[in-house]
Amino acid sequence: ELKVEQNPLFLSMQEGKNYTIYCNYSTTSDRLYWYRQDPGKSLESLFVLLSNGAVKQEGRLMASLDTKARLSTLHITAAVHDLSATYFCVLQGAQKLVFGQGTRLTINP
Amino acid sequence: DSGVTQTPKHLITATGQRVTLRCSPRSGDLSVYWYQQSLDQGLQFLIQYYNGEERAKGNILERFSAQQFPDLHSELNLSSLELGDSALYFCASNRGGDNQPQHFGDGTRLSIL
Numbered sequence: 001e002l003k004v005e006q007n008p009l010f011l012s013m014q015e016g017k018n019y020t021i022y023c024n025y026s027t028t029s030d031r032l033y034w035y036r037q038d039p040g041k042s043l044e045s046l047f048v049l050l051s052n053g054a055v056k057q058e059g060r061l062m063a064s065l066d067t068k069a070r071l072s073t074l075h076i077t078a079a080v081h082d083l084s085a086t087y088f089c090v091l092q093g094a095q096k097l098v099f100g101q102g103t104r105l106t107i108n109p
Numbered sequence: 110d111s112g113v114t115q116t117p118k119h120l121i122t123a124t125g126q127r128v129t130l131r132c133s134p135r136s137g138d139l140s141v142y143w144y145q146q147s148l149d150q151g152l153q154f155l156i157q158y159y160n161g162e163e164r165a166k167g168n169i170l171e172r173f174s175a176q177q178f179p180d181l182h183s184e185l186n187l188s189s190l191e192l193g194d195s196a197l198y199f200c201a202s203n204r205g206g207d208n209q210p211q212h213f214g215d216g217t218r219l220s221i222l
Contacts, residue, residue, distance in 0.1 A: 045210035099152040
C-alpha cells in the first residue's frame with residue numbers, strides 16, 4: 001500500500017527562521033507534488049517534482065525530491081507570517097494520488 | 110481564483126438522503142478529480158474523469174458515484190448518507206496530464222445531521 005508520511009505534523013516557528021518539512025513515501029514514484037491550504041480555503045499547487053534530484057524554488061520555499069531515498073523536502077527560508085498554512089505532500093501512485101497528513105505551519109511574529 | 114467552480118458551497122442534510130455536488134472545471138481542462146477531506150481520514154482521492162470517461166478510481170464508496178458530462182462539468186452523487194460522510198469535498202481540474210498541477214475549487218462543505 002502506498003503511504004505518504006510527513007514530519008512534523010505541527011510546526012510553530014518564529015519569523016526569520018529556517019525550517020524543513022520532510023515527506024517520506026513507501027514505494028517508488030517519480031512524481032510528487034506540494035500543495036498549500038489556508039484555513040477554510042482550497043488547495044493551491046506549489047510545486048511539481050518530476051525526477052530524481054529535482055529542485056524547485058519559489059520565493060522563500062524550496063522543494064526537492066530524492067527518489068532513491070523516497071524523500072521529498074520543503075524548505076522554508078527566513079519565514080514570514082504569510083507562509084502560515086497547512087502544507088501537503090502528494091504522491092502520484094498508479095492511477096491514484098495519495099496525500100500526506102499535512103503539516104500545519106504557524107509562523108509567529 | 111482557480112477557475113474551478115463548485116456548487117453548492119454548503120450543504121446540510123440528514124442521514125439516508127442523497128445529494129449531488131457539481132463541479133465546473135477551468136476552461137480548457139479535460140480532467141476532473143474529486144477529493145474528500147475529513148478530520149479523521151485527511152485528504153483522499155475519490156475518482157478522476159478525463160473527457161467524459163472514468164480514468165482512475167481511489168477510495169470511493171459504492172454509495173458514491175460520479176460522472177462527467179459532454180460540456181466537461183462533473184457531478185458527484187452521494188447516496189444513503191451517513192454521519193461519517195460529513196466532510197469537505199473538493200473538485201480539481203487540469204489539462205489531463207499526470208505531471209500537470211491540479212487546480213482546486215473552493216469545495217463543498219457537506220454536513221450530515
